Amino acid sequence: MEDVPERPRALLEAVKLTKKFGSLVANDQVSLAIRAGETHALLGENGAGKSTLVKMMCGLLQADSGELLYEGTPIVFHDPASSRAKGVGVVFQHFALFDAMTVVENVALGLPGHQPLPVLAARIDDCVRRYGLGVEPYRRVGELSVGERQRVEIVRCLLGDPRVLILDEPTSVLTPDESENLFRTVDLLTDEGRAVLFISHKLDEVRRLCHRATVLRGGRFIAEVDPQQETFGSLARLMVGADVPRTPRVTAHALGAPRLLALHLNVAGDGSRGSTLRDINFEVHAGEILGIAGVAGNGQTALFDVLSGETEVTDHESIVIDGEMAGGLSPTQRRALGAGFVPEERLGHAAAPDMRLSDNVLLTTHGDGHIVKAGIIRRATLFGRFQEIVKGFDVRFGGKDPKARRLSGGNMQKFVIGREVLRNPVLIVVDQPTWGVDAAAAAFIRTTLREHAAQGCAVLVISQDLDELLEFADRIAVMSEGRLTTPVPVAGTSREAIGLAMGGAHHAGGEGSHAA
Amino acid sequence: MLDAAIIGAVLASVVAAATTLLLASLGELVAERAGTLNLGVEGMMIVGAAVGYATAYGSGSLLLGTVAAVLAGMALSLVFAGLAIWLATNQVASGLATTILGLGLAGLIGAGFVGTQLDGAPQLHIAGLTELPVVGKALFGQDAFVYVSFLLLAAVAYTLARTRIGLVLRAVGENHAAAHALGHPVRGIRTLAVMFGGACAGLAGAHLSLAYTPFWASDMTAGRGWIALALVVFSAWRPLWLLAGAYLFGAVSILQLHVQGFGLGIPSQFLSALPYLATIIALVVISALKHGRGAPASLGVPFVPDR
16 A cells, blocks of 8 residues: 555544543543545454444544544534434444344434335345345345345445445454455445445454554554554554463363264254254364354354253253263253353353352352252352452452452453363353453463363363464364354364355365364 | 114224223333333323313313323323333333322322213214114214224324334334434433323323213223233234224123123123233233234333443
């Protein structure tokens, strides 16, 4: 990219925006300028303040101090409607869509004034053709895949003819192939002279797509750089503030007996997306990490629930834990066999938000025999275990024993992982171990799981972060529409093959690759 | 035996009974489609009945009484809206409080009118149609409330399905966070929907005390507000099913009176309980059929915008 002095002037500019939530300073004098014809990256870790900045730039939040400039003149957006009127469109990370309604109704809700739906449907078709977006106007949004839903959001924005388009973590839910399509659309948009703000923490995408990049860390502006001039490492250092530790790969360790078997595991589901499992087969051996990749909503949650015992299966023999048939057992009975489970949702599923941390320890350890005796909770033993988790897993919080909801995401995740690991399970099933967790905590969690596997535990990791699985899993399988590919060794496969399987093609690494 | 005149008279009373339910449940349907569960229907209805009766008795004008009833229902719904929408209190608790408040207020307002009577709303005859055998009186010899209930039903069905305000209202009930992100005033729209619900409940109360049984008795709503609430679930939040439900329950409540009149060996208490029993059975059957999937996804969830 040539960086000539006469860059186009800023369309939308944030000048020293500050936003506080109580004592937390989410944005501290952050500045950012988006220019016509440019794709501008907003880089930062989870919790760096990216979302807060975006919400202030589109009127969802009001800044405590600082100002917004629109084409050089100060402007105040009181709500998203007023920013949209000025041509600022936002595609949120959590889609603002209505599942029970059709695509065209969803689009109508995002546009001012009334338009007859057939007229609008024709406009949607036009837009879809022009930008290669693949959306049918009269389908119900609830039936669409995540990628399609994102395209509905984009179409809705584009029909408002925005001059500035803000994409909040757009690729976090897409397959590599879908991401590539999105990049092509973004290139078309900037060619037309629109400005795009692309929010991400994925460095390769930013280097591929963006002309400029603003880096945030801990709510502060760190740097504005040209991503083409930066290296992977230099961008990562700006983002994290230190070198990112990599998980040591423990290469040579003996595999033991299979600790978890899924044999023709089927779940009929309730008809909603991702609730059906079709003939799932895999085994996880002592000493290995099996990774399950896939785009959200393809049955991962159903798989977790059926392994943990939250969903019943009809066939008692389809799940075997440490040699015992477990299909008909309750979660407590499965834990008694030596299994540990860490669900995706930290608050509300793994932990009760309004209970103290020490009481949360009890939720999965009550059946282990020494903390509860004859129905009486032994507080001293419980508190001892609580201290062990906090010290051993570096869980940080204010106060002595706060409610679970007061912890940050990373600390809460370390806590729920530590709670399971210290039970010394022979099998751990973890769904999204590092989702929404900062890089340092994520590295710590991966290392912990890695070490635990090396000590003879079988670990099953479900994750949407392909890079994570390629970094620390031994074998990998892909979930797509309720089916699971045959697991293959990570060393023998490629991103491309896995990407294809995520899009629905089966077998991640070719035929006949049963590793054991 | 049963001749056409008797059947006609029974049908006419079924229509009258169903109209109260239809009016009240129509308002609640709109409130619930916007995402607010207002359990105060019974309270708003009886306050409407009491205020309507008192105004009509004092002024001698049924129209004035009706207008007062509508305003009274709306005023009480604003109490609920203030609590549940603007202060984001628990909707179930706020709704129950509204009903209890309404019952108390109505008893107070109506205390001086116990034992009095009014000339009820006149029947509007339509030349040529009212004289039709059997159904003539039932369909075309009714008071204005009946016709208004049909017009309101058509208006609500059309508005929800075909207009932009209906689309926005459904969106607010479906996913309030998304509606807010798109710039729709979630709490404002919910307040208007709840006010419409209050107005309809007040109108239903006016129908009760000014037309259906034109005298004042405390507790004269006798649980009709609760049946109206159940009807909304029964209808799976669709206006046309609401019509079917209201007439079904209206029919059950009238027919049990006639069955009692025949002196069959069934205890009268059991027959009086029939409409309520039918409510429970209908709800069980509907949830077994998974009919209830039509519930607005944000129903009953308070909305608090980010600050």
